Amino acid sequence: MSSCRRFLRSSLLVVSVAALLVIPSGLFAEAVAAIPANKGFATIKEILDRSCSACHDWTATYEGIMSGGRIVAGAPDKSLLYQKIASDQMPQEGDKLTPDQKAFIRGWIAAGAPSTELPIAVPAAEGSAAQASSAPAASQKFLFFPDKETFHAVTGFASTAFFIGAGIIGTVRFLDMMNEAHAYRDSIGWDEDTGDPAVRTAEIKAVWARNQALRWWHVGFIVAGETLYIGDAITGISMFTKHQPGKLTKHDVHRYAFFLHASMMVAQVGLGLAESYALSTGQHDLMIGLGAAHAALGLAIPAVMLGAGLENLLLPE
Ligand code: HEC
Structure with missing residues (x-):
């Protein structure tokens, strides 16, 4: 193949991989945007700060709000705080809470009264045309x-999509090299059992060095994916949830997946560097072993990410 055709072929591959990835991640973005813009506990705090803090110190902290039987997680009707606002006993003075605010507090308690800022699915307030959750949320x-x-x-x-793309490109690159080397092997009649291993080593080195375009696309996709992932991790850490003893929430699972991803990613970069070393030094068996491990982990990483994302997106609180 001439270098021009090679370049065209690489570009075509990368463009189609990118298209394959962008379409589904756009769909995900839409699904995410459909979640009402509310801020979970932060919205609760906003309501209580505005309407209750003048008379109640306990509105200052999550622990304060949760104590004294005011909130029975999962049971709004047993929660003193909800009883007080539902019956309009509270706020004792000033404007009563709106039906939407009441519905939001009810929905939050029903969802287990989480301390997170993650949106909560709230049914519309009775007699209110608007979706309850859209009312109190001043989305930032x-x-x-x-x-x-x-x-x-x-x-x-999106970073999951980039990692999948890197995997596809890496696989194509690997198969390309293999086909080229095996075609050469057959053309010279080299034999696995009797041939001089130095011939094979030299050919692997040569094939690896020859066309590096896909290799750098592979690296580029990983860098892009990891850059997005760092933004993701930073926002994720700011939303970290406390573990509630005796309860495994979907946020716990998401958090464990985060740590699992981090360790898999470190191992994967190590394996990738080792695989490059095996190829550049023409070590056939080492290259196969490392390549298989690299590919298996390469499948596991986006699977864990996708699983953690869907789990958090689709499961109820
Ligand atoms: C103007 C002052 C005032 C405001 C504003 C007010 N409260 Fe109260 N609240 C009181 C007083 C006084 C009591 C104690 C008497 C009672 O229980 O009726 C009380 C008692 C309570 C209690 C039971 C005791 C406790 O501390 O757990 C709850 C729950 C409560 N308020 C919730 C709220 C909530 C929620 C809001 C805001 C939506 C609010 N209050 C706003 C004055 C106020």
Whole structure:
């Protein structure tokens, strides 16, 4: 193949991989945007700060709000705080809470009263035309996204897509090299059992060095994916949830997946560097062993990311 045709072929591959990836991540972004813009506990805090803090110190902290039987997680009707606002006993003075605010507090308690800023699915308030959750939420823009959660979800899925793309490109690169080397082997009639191993070593080195375009596309996709992932991780850390003893929430699972991803990624970069070393020094068996491990981990990483993203997006609180 001439170098021009090689370049065309590489570009075509990369463009189609990118198209394959962008379409589904766009769909994910839409699904994420459909989640009502509310900020979980932060919205609760906003309501209580505005309407209750003048008379109650306990509105200052999550622990304060949760104590004294005011909130029975999962049971709004047993929660003193909800009883007080539902019956309009509270706020004792000033404007009563709106039906939407009441519905939001009810939905938050029903969802287990999480301390996170993650959006909560809230049914519409009775007699209210608007979706309850849209009312109290003063959504805060984050970079170019409607809020931090959307940014987190979009960068998470997009980086997953880049890692899948890197995997496809890496696989094509590997098969390319293999086909080229095996064609050469057959053309000179070299034999696995009787041939001089130095011939094979030299050919692997040569094939590896010859066309490096896809190799750098592979690296580029990983760098792009990892850059997005760092943005994702930083916003994720700011949304870290406390573990509730005796309870495994979907946020716990998401957090474990985060640590699992980090360790897999470190191992994967190590394996990738080792694989480059095996190829550049023409070590056939080492290259196969490392390549198989690299490919298996390369499948596991986006699977864990996708699983963690979907789990958090689709499961209820
Ligand atoms: C103007 C002052 C005032 C405001 C504003 C007010 N409260 Fe109260 N609240 C009181 C007083 C006084 C009591 C104690 C008497 C009672 O229980 O009726 C009380 C009692 C309570 C209690 C039971 C005791 C406790 O501390 O757990 C809850 C729950 C409560 N308020 C919730 C709220 C909530 C929620 C809001 C805001 C939506 C609010 N209050 C706003 C004055 C106020």
